[in-house]
Amino acid sequence: MELTKIICPKCQHKNTNKTYKQIGNELKEKVLDRTLFRFKCRQCGYQALLDYSLQYQDDEKKILIYYVTSQEELDEVMDLLEDESVISDTKDYLCRVVCCQEDLIEKIKCFDLGLDDRIIEIIKVLFYKKIQNKYSIDAIRFFEDYKLKFYYQEFEQAQVQFDENLYQSVKKQYPNLSQDVRIDFDWAISQMTK
Numbered sequence: 001m002e003l004t005k006i007i008c009p010k011c012q013h014k015n016t017n018k019t020y021k022q023i024g025n026e027l028k029e030k031v032l033d034r035t036l037f038r039f040k041c042r043q044c045g046y047q048a049l050l051d052y053s054l055q056y057q058d059d060e061k062k063i064l065i066y067y068v069t070s071q072e073e074l075d076e077v078m079d080l081l082e083d084e085s086v087i088s089d090t091k092d093y094l095c096r097v098v099c100c101q102e103d104l105i106e107k108i109k110c111f112d113l114g115l116d117d118r119i120i121e122i123i124k125v126l127f128y129k130k131i132q133n134k135y136s137i138d139a140i141r142f143f144e145d146y147k148l149k150f151y152y153q154e155f156e157q158a159q160v161q162f163d164e165n166l167y168q169s170v171k172k173q174y175p176n177l178s179q180d181v182r183i184d185f186d187w188a189i190s191q192m193t194k
């Protein structure tokens with residue numbers, strides 16, 4: 001935990017806020033509800049979401065997620081991950097790199113349920129292909145259990161349920177997916193067109 005000085009954009013009060021560089025699963029709920037990123041001015045009560053990079057490490061599930069907020073940091077982390085000597089402590093961890101808070105939250109939810117995020121991304125693509133002619137899709141997110149949430153026409157959102165059978169059949173269909181650190185929609189497309 002670090003203490004970071006933040007000047008309130010509304011009243012200019014100098015606040016001291018907790019921020020984190022590395023967290024474990026004891027702070028998981030605070031990531032999921034984003035209170036970890038919340039700033040509230042002690043003087044005027046102004047609230048905002050902060051954005052800062054952090055490393056989420058779950059030693060029970062052996063999961064390591066790097067959340068980065070800039071291209072520079074993304075490059076640094078990707079470099080670091082190529083150097084095996086640096087990551088020897090977490091060599092047997094499942095590692096992911098994400099670039100937005102929504103992705104961080106989604107990965108944590110996914111791994112918590114014991115689901116493979118690679119399969120989830122492929123299911124998103126399958127679903128996208130089905131509805132892309134009907135809606136202009138902005139984003140598709142894994143939501144909970146076997147549910148996806150999709151955002152369309154800028155402000156609309158809807159949920160869709162898939163079942164374990166679909167999950168298992170996709171898993172069977174793609175038995176040799178690579179274990180990359182950047183697992184997202186584009187990655188899924190690249191795997192499906194191999």
Ligand SMILES: [Zn+2]
Nearest residue numbers: 008011041044
């Ligand atoms: Zn203030």
